[in-house]
Every structure is written in C-alpha cells, then in structure tokens.
Amino acid sequence: MTGIIRTYVNEFVKDNDFVVASVVVSSDGHLVAGAQKKEYSLDRLSALGSTFMALGDSLAGEVAMGGCKDVIAELDGGIVAFMHVTRNVAIASVSDSSRSLGLLLSSTRGCIDSILRELKSLPKTKEEATN
Amino acid sequence: MAEIKIVITGAVGAGKTTAIGSISEIPVVSTDVAASDAVSAFKASTTVAMDYGELTLDDGSKLRIYGTPGQERFSFMWDILATGALGFVILVNHSSPTALADLDFYIKRFRKSIDESTMAVGVTHIGDNLSSMAKYYDYMNSQHLPYPIFPVDARKAADVRLMVEAMASMIIYE
Numbered sequence: 001m002t003g004i005i006r007t008y009v010n011e012f013v014k015d016n017d018f019v020v021a022s023v024v025v026s027s028d029g030h031l032v033a034g035a036q037k038k039e040y041s042l043d044r045l046s047a048l049g050s051t052f053m054a055l056g057d058s059l060a061g062e063v064a065m066g067g068c069k070d071v072i073a074e075l076d077g078g079i080v081a082f083m084h085v086t087r088n089v090a091i092a093s094v095s096d097s098s099r100s101l102g103l104l105l106s107s108t109r110g111c112i113d114s115i116l117r118e119l120k121s122l123p124k125t126k127e128e129a130t131n
Numbered sequence: 132m133a134e135i136k137i138v139i140t141g142a143v144g145a146g147k148t149t150a151i152g153s154i155s156e157i158p159v160v161s162t163d164v165a166a167s168d169a170v171s172a173f174k175a176s177t178t179v180a181m182d183y184g185e186l187t188l189d190d191g192s193k194l195r196i197y198g199t200p201g202q203e204r205f206s207f208m209w210d211i212l213a214t215g216a217l218g219f220v221i222l223v224n225h226s227s228p229t230a231l232a233d234l235d236f237y238i239k240r241f242r243k244s245i246d247e248s249t250m251a252v253g254v255t256h257i258g259d260n261l262s263s264m265a266k267y268y269d270y271m272n273s274q275h276l277p278y279p280i281f282p283v284d285a286r287k288a289a290d291v292r293l294m295v296e297a298m299a300s301m302i303i304y305e
Contacts (some may be wrong), residue, residue, distance in 0.1 A: 027164035028177050029204055047204040051180045054162035058180070062160065088165055 004118050006033035012093075012111040013037065018103060020078070020095040022111070025049045032089065040094070049092035052082045072101065079104055085094060085112050132191035137295060137300055138212050139182075140241065141222035143170055143201035146255040148182050150222065151198045153288045154295065155184025166202040170202070179205060181212055186292070188299055196295070206240075213220045213241060219250040222285070223267070225257040229304030231270055238276065250276075251298040253283035253291075 005024050013035040015018050029050035034042040038097035048119035070083040078096040081104050085091050092107045139147045152159050162180035170177050182296040197212045199205075213219075223230050223256045234252065238245065244282030254267055267280050279301075 026167045027179070028170070028204070029179055030167060043204065044207075047179075048207065050164065051162070051200075051205060051208060054164055054179045058160055058162050066213050088167075 001119065001122070002033055003077055004049065004122075005115055006035075008115050008118070009033045009091075010035045012107065016103075016107050018095045018097040018100045019093055019107065021045065022091060022095045022108070023049060024089060024091050027053070027088040036094075036109075038094075045092060047096075049082055049090055052092075053084065053090045056082070070105065072105075074098065074101070081105055081108055083108055083112060085115060132193065133303060134193045134195060135218070135299055136195045136197065137218040137220060137298065137302075138197050138199060138216045138241075139220045139222060140199040140209065140237055141201060142224060142227065142229075142237070142254075143177065143223035144173060144227070145201065145224045145233075146253075146283070147198040147201065147222055148178055150220075150253070150255075150283070150285040150291045151182045151184040151196050153286060154291045155196065156185050156187060156212045157185045167220075177202065180208060186295065188296060190303075192303065194295060194299060200210060209240065213244045216244060217248050217302045219245055219248065220253055220294060220298060221250060222253045222255055222278045222283070223261075225254050225263060227256075230254075231266060234267065234270060235274075238274070249298060249301045250278045251294055251301075252278065253285075253294050254280065254281040255283050256286050257282050 009022050009024055013022050020038050021040050023042050023046050024032040025046040027050055029047040031042050031046040052071045056071040060068040061111035073080040078098055079101055080094050082092045095104045141147055160183035163176040163178050166177040178200045184196045186194040199212050219241055223234045269285050279297055283290045283294055
C-alpha cells in the first residue's frame with residue numbers, strides 16, 4: 001500500500017512545477033511517503049503536518065463547524081497546504097509560489113483522489129486477492 | 132487577578148494529558164490522535180500538538196495549563212509552548228526503566244526556560260512505593276535543583292492540584 005502512495009506522491013511532485021515537496025503522513029506524525037525537489041527534512045515536515053491537522057481538527061470541534069478539510073499556511077515565499085486523505089492520514093504539499101493557492105489545493109485534491117481510488121480497488125481480504 | 136501560564140511536560144505515558152484532564156475546569160483542548168507506532172502497545176492515543184486546560188485558584192489566580200507532546204519528533208511544539216511560561220511541571224513515569232534518564236532529559240531540554248521561571252517534578256505510576264522517591268530527591272540534589280517533587284496519581288485531581296498549586300505559590304510569592 002505504501003508503494004502505491006509513494007508512486008502517486010512522486011508523480012504529483014514531478015508533474016507540478018510549483019510543488020516542491022509533498023508528504024503523506026499518519027495522524028501521529030510518521031512519514032508514509034514523500035517526494036521533494038529540495039532538501040527538506042521530510043520527517044520533520046511529517047511531524048509538523050500531523051500537528052497542523054490536529055490543531056485544525058481541534059479548532060473545528062471548538063467552533064462546532066464539522067471537520068477540518070484543510071489548513072493553509074501562506075508564507076512569504078510560498079504556500080503549504082495540509083489536507084486529510086483519510087481520518088488518520090494527511091498530506092502536506094509545499095509550493096514555492098505564493099500565487100498558487102488554487103492550483104495547489106486542486107492538484108493536491110487530485111493526488112488524494114487518485115490515492116483513494118487506488119486504495120479502494122485493492123482486495124480487502126486474502127480471498128479476494130487470490131481470486 | 133494573575134494569569135499564570137504553566138507547561139506540563141514529560142515522556143510519553145507519563146500522564147500529562149490525564150493530569151490536565153483531572154484538574155481542568157473547562158473541557159480540555161486536546162490534540163490526541165490514534166497512535167500507530169510502538170506507543171500503541173501501551174496507549175491508544177498520543178498528543179501531537181498540545182493539551183490546554185484552565186484552573187482557577189482560591190485567590191482568583193487563573194492557571195493556563197499547557198501540555199506538551201511527549202514524543203521528541205514534536206519538539207518544535209516544546210519551544211512554542213515554553214514561550215512565556217512561568218512554571219514547568221515535569222512528569223516522570225516511575226514504572227519506566229528510563230524514568231531517571233527521562234527526568235534528566237526533560238530538565239536539560241527545558242533548562243534555559245526553567246532557570247528563568249520555576250519547576251516542580253511529579254512522579255507518576257509510583258503507587259504506595261514512596262520509598263522509591265528517594266532516587267528522585269537524590270538526582271535533584273546532585274543537580275543542585277532546589278525544586279519540589281511530588282508523588283502523583285495523574286487521575287486524582289487532589290494530587291495534581293496540590294502539585295500545580297505549590298508551583299503557583301512559588302510563582303506568585305517568590
């Protein structure tokens with residue numbers, strides 16, 4: 001399963017010029033898969049990703065506005081978008097263009113959809129895998 | 132009345148989230164998520180950002196209590212939460228084979244902030260085995276750290292409250 005996610009994250013970063021890094025992380029901050037064009041610490045980015053999503057989820061609960069879909073950090077030199085893949089998995093995408101918010105959100109959402117579609121098509125039992 | 136920020140820190144499983152939940156008079160702001168690593172062997176969830184609770188003391192002072200994540204990969208949150216804190220509580224899980232090393236690690240990690248404020252140590256999971264407290268007193272003496280140490284059941288509000296009230300007194304009156 002990690003291999004499938006890694007493939008999609010690699011393609012996502014490679015195919016989008018403005019995306020310089022992306023990590024898929026567990027809710028407790030472990031790197032599941034990542035790709036980058038820079039030299040970031042993907043482990044630290046993963047821990048930060050889970051922290052941001054947890055704060056977003058807590059904020060959503062505090063103001064009773066449902067769940068947190070994404071958390072956006074607009075920086076001087078770019079944008080980082082944190083989004084849920086599933087309840088216990090999130091993705092963080094880093095863009096080095098501060099004018100790419102819409103593109104970053106839509107392309108990251110596309111990457112999530114691809115991962116989810118692939119994961120849904122996986123056999124759920126050993127029996128299904130054998131057949 | 133005074134508003135006092137304190138930080139409760141310590142290793143995974145020391146009881147930080149439980150302690151804040153025991154004494155907070157507001158619903159605790161929690162960022163616990165499902166644990167997926169070795170932590171899951173002894174607890175289902177782990178803190179990845181912070182816990183936050185509040186406690187009003189008898190003199191009207193309000194304690195704003197922040198709990199840190201225990202795992203070192205979230206250490207960026209330790210520095211964020213330490214900013215502006217007037218007191219630190221380090222919780223140590225006595226049942227851990229690395230209890231003293233954990234205490235040493237967290238004291239050293241927060242030493243600069245502690246030197247500018249104050250601290251207390253809470254020893255959890257010690258039950259009635261109070262003679263074992265000696266090793267923590269010995270450690271603190273050897274490090275010339277003149278701070279109080281309490282045996283604490285993090286589930287018991289009275290235990291946790293005694294510890295944080297003692298520290299609040301040190302902050303207010305020293």
